[in-house]
Amino acid sequence: MTMTAVHLGMDDIDSPRGGCTTHFASLLVEELTELGASWLDYPNLIRLNPNIPYRTRGNGAVTLRFELEASDVDQVLPRSNLLLKKYLKEDYPNTNPGMVIATGDVPVDLLGFSKLALWRTVPVALARRLVARLALPYIAIGNRRGLIGALSAIGNPLRQDHTYEYIAYRSIELTSRERGVDVDSVFKMNQKYGNRLFSNIDGSAQKILIEPHGPDPVIYGIRGETPLDVIKAADLIQSKQDKERWMVFRTNQGTGAHLVHRVRLSDIRPYMAAVVEGEVATKSKIIEGGHVIFKITDGPTNAECAVYEPTGEFREIATMLIEGDKVSLDVGVRPASRMHGLTLNVEGLRILQLTDEVILVNPICPHCLKRMKSAGKEKGFKCIKCGFKDPQAKKTEIPVERQLKAGRYLPPPRAQRHLTRPMNRMDRRNNGIPNNLVDEWHDP
Numbered sequence: 536m537t538m539t540a541v542h543l544g545m546d547d548i549d550s551p552r553g554g555c556t557t558h559f560a561s562l563l564v565e566e567l568t569e570l571g572a573s574w575l576d577y578p579n580l581i582r583l584n585p586n587i588p589y590r591t592r593g594n595g596a597v598t599l600r601f602e603l604e605a606s607d608v609d610q611v612l613p614r615s616n617l618l619l620k621k622y623l624k625e626d627y628p629n630t631n632p633g634m635v636i637a638t639g640d641v642p643v644d645l646l647g648f649s650k651l652a653l654w655r656t657v658p659v660a661l662a663r664r665l666v667a668r669l670a671l672p673y674i675a676i677g678n679r680r681g682l683i684g685a686l687s688a689i690g691n692p693l694r695q696d697h698t699y700e701y702i703a704y705r706s707i708e709l710t711s712r713e714r715g716v717d718v719d720s721v722f723k724m725n726q727k728y729g730n731r732l733f734s735n736i737d738g739s740a741q742k743i744l745i746e747p748h749g750p751d752p753v754i755y756g757i758r759g760e761t762p763l764d765v766i767k768a769a770d771l772i773q774s775k776q777d778k779e780r781w782m783v784f785r786t787n788q789g790t791g792a793h794l795v796h797r798v799r800l801s802d803i804r805p806y807m808a809a810v811v812e813g814e815v816a817t818k819s820k821i822i823e824g825g826h827v828i829f830k831i832t833d834g835p836t837n838a839e840c841a842v843y844e845p846t847g848e849f850r851e852i853a854t855m856l857i858e859g860d861k862v863s864l865d866v867g868v869r870p871a872s873r874m875h876g877l878t879l880n881v882e883g884l885r886i887l888q889l890t891d892e893v894i895l896v897n898p899i900c901p902h903c904l905k906r907m908k909s910a911g912k913e914k915g916f917k918c919i920k921c922g923f924k925d926p927q928a929k930k931t932e933i934p935v936e937r938q939l940k941a942g943r944y945l946p947p948p949r950a951q952r953h954l955t956r957p958m959n960r961m962d963r964r965n966n967g968i969p970n971n972l973v974d975e976w977h978d979p
């Protein structure tokens with residue numbers, strides 16, 4: 536019996552009743568286990584460039600990696616397709632599901648493709664050329680955009696830093712009801728597990744972040760460092776709705792994987808996820824809607840930066856920056872519109888160097904030690920008290936203590952991307968593909 540390694544990538548599988556790609560993947564795991572799949576990895580949940588306009592904020596795709604008897608590999612795609620048709624039930628105009636199969640080692644071309652999809656926009660035509668050239672079996676519905684995520688998910692084996700998410704699902708018939716996740720149980724869980732988990736609560740807003748709001752089958756998702764951490768932590772969560780199934784995903788969430796490219800301001804392009812470095816060129820101002828706007832320069836080029844209202848207290852950092860401060864910004868690039876030019880949406884920043892801030896004050900009279908008054912434009916200063924005049928006197932600089940400190944700043948967890956490396960993961964890296972899986976990583 537020869538076993539073949541299979542990588543089954545999928546993306547954009549949403550149904551009108553509120554399905555989602557990870558939920559579909561959990562059904563498929565059941566189906567493929569029946570077919571005899573021996574699992575090589577947890578299902579991989581791969582988040583891609585969060586700045587893509589036609590995608591939801593999450594922009595997540597899934598890959599299943601397993602071994603199968605070589606003679607059964609041909610059955611994988613037809614069986615997946617049957618399940619997909621049952622799942623979608625009808626054509627749904629806003630989704631473009633895609634599924635792709637690769638066997639053996641992950642093709643090198645897919646590794647490069649996947650890296651690109653983390654920080655750029657990738658044209659559908661490129662995905663179509665790739666499946667054709669590598670002769671990869673696929674299913675693509677609608678405009679075939681789902682191929683991009685499916686290929687990208689296969690092409691990211693998560694060999695470097697990664698995290699885990701436990702996702703609990705309700706019955707798809709009950710997706711219109713209230714989930715009723717018990718807030719206290721989430722805070723207790725968070726306290727018990729500390730740094731073993733991340734991004735499950737927002738401390739400053741006293742909000743829980745594990746419960747989505749749309750009509751999808753997810754009841755909650757718990758993010759953490761190991762499979763056992765998230766599985767055990769989930770035991771502590773109470774909700775009104777019952778779990779119908781659950782599954783653990785290995786993922787690039789919380790790794791900052793989209794922000795590895797340092798880009799000069801002159802090379803910035805729409806929808807990029809990039810790191811830019813420069814000096815603050817104009818102090819910030821607050822515009823309508825509570826957004827904070829400022830400019831930076833890297834010498835030849837200036838760029839407008841925006842810190843949006845939902846980032847809450849993060850905006851205060853931006854308002855304290857002054858001209859000359861050296862900063863490194865994590866940005867998502869918004870293209871120019873009729874209302875504004877190309878804008879760098881700031882999703883994280885590092886203050887590299889603070890410039891000295893001074894205020895200018897009138898000089899002191901050498902006789903009575905009081906501050907003098909201006910004697911008129913370019914006429915120096917005069918003392919009101921004793922009448923002393925000094926036509927050469929200039930204003931003096933007094934240093935002001937900066938309220939900011941150099942270092943790393945992020946929006947609060949509620950305003951972070953799925954990919955954002957949160958503060959409590961700053962120095963943590965989970966490396967390597969797991970050698971074996973925990974006994975129970977999904978149910979049923």
Ligand SMILES: [Zn+2]
Pocket residue numbers: 900901902903904905918919920921922923
């Ligand atoms: Zn005087």
